[in-house]
Amino acid sequence: MSLLDAARAVRDLAHAPYSGFPVGAALRSESGAVFVGCNVENVASPEGTCAETGAITAMVAAGQRRILEICIIADSPVPITPCGGCRQRIAEFAGPDxxxxxxTLSGQIERATLGELLPGAFSPRHRGRG
Known part of the structure; x- marks a missing residue:
């Protein structure tokens, strides 16, 4: 199954009763395994979680720490980008390339590198560790 297919399938499982905007994400880890996540909203907004966060959590819970690629899908007029917080979460486990x-569900696809989406990401070197 492709990352796009995996993200599309998990999107259908999202819990988005407040925004009506389900999102799916799938990532491939360094081992080649695919991990998925969907947004999970909470009535006490903004206490929900993003799809990318769910996929990253699943990867970490499986003992893996490196994202090779990630895919995000939503029913939007243009391809959805990760929010700022998720860009930084992805950067924790992925490089700028x-x-x-x-x-989008209608088939539009855009590709970028994480470095293009998050230039100047905060990293361990900013804390004197790396």
Whole structure:
């Protein structure tokens, strides 16, 4: 299954009763395994979680720490980009050259690197560790 197919499938499981905007994400880790996540909203907004966060959490819970590529999909007029917080979360486990695939349900696809989406990402070197 492709990352796009995995993201599309998990999007259908999102819990988005407040925004009506389900999002799916799928990432491939260094081992080749695919991890998925969907947004999970909460009535006490903004206490929900983003799809990308769910996929990253699943990867970490499986003992893995490196994202090779990630895909995000939503029913939007243009391909959806990760929010700022998720860009930084992705950067925790990926390098600036990591591909980010952004898609719509209608088939529009855009590709960028994480470095293009998050230039100057905060990193361990900013804390004197790396």
């Amino acid at each position: 990591t591909p980010v695939i952004m898609a």
